[in-house]
Amino acid sequence: MSPTPAIGRIVHYVSRGSADGQYPSLCRAAFVTQVDTYQDGPDADGQHIGHVGLAVFNPEGIHFNRTARQDETEHRGGTWHWPEGSPAAAQAGPVDLPALAAGVRKVHEIQGRAGNWDYDAYQRGLYNGLELAVSILDGDRKPDYRDAPPEGYRSERASSPPASVATP
Structure with missing residues (x-):
């Protein structure tokens, strides 16, 4: 089961990329700035149900997304996931x-x-x-x-x- 997102946690945001494919969808560093609490618990795959707000760091500047959903499997554009290789991605547990x-x-x-x-x-x-x-x-x-x-x-x-x- 994946850890619960919390304000201040570092995650990866997947940029949407451009429709014409000129700009690919890429992982970007992000801070969790908000976690919705109107839905209970994780889904059957252990992912957070609902949205998180993110401050996303791009080479061109900072982007804010208040409605990002978790996607640990497909990493679709507009979603977030735990950084690959991080303790959070591998297992639930405390991060220093x-x-x-x-x-x-x-x-x-x-x-x-x-x-x-x-x-x-x-x-x-x-x-x-x-x-x-x-x-x-x-x-x-x-x-x-x-x-x-x-x-x-x-x-x-x-x-x-x-x-x-x-x-x-």
């Missing part, structure tokens, strides 16, 4: 949430350093997604998103050669 939260916080701290978040729009979006994740872990804290640096600004990484490159 403090260790997972500490890992997310560490990546957030690294991504927030000069030369990372301010390198380009993608890196800033990655930081802001991690900021959202940490604000969820913190409880009701409002995320402190970072705006683009001023015009003409050069990040440390863009203006400094890598340590392995000798300068004349």
Whole structure:
């Protein structure tokens, strides 16, 4: 039987992909932000009955889905499942949430350093997604998103050669 989804758990969301097939359906990391409780218990396959709300992390930004259903077998677009190889996917049991939260916080701290978040729009979006994740872990804290640096600004990484490159 699959564990019950809970707010703050990390799951995989399966993107829908495009109808013409140009963009395939892919697994994306997501945080559970809401669990409906109007239906009782799991179905015969041990899957959650009802919907969960997700904050989905895509390379292009964050997507919110308030009506995702669990699908541990077919992984159809628009559904969620436990990450492959995770304890939750293999068996019901406790997950070391403090260790997972500490890992997310560490990546957030690294991504927030000069030369990372301010390198380009993608890196800033990655930081802001991690900021959202940490604000969820913190409880009701409002995320402190970072705006683009001023015009003409050069990040440390863009203006400094890598340590392995000798300068004349």
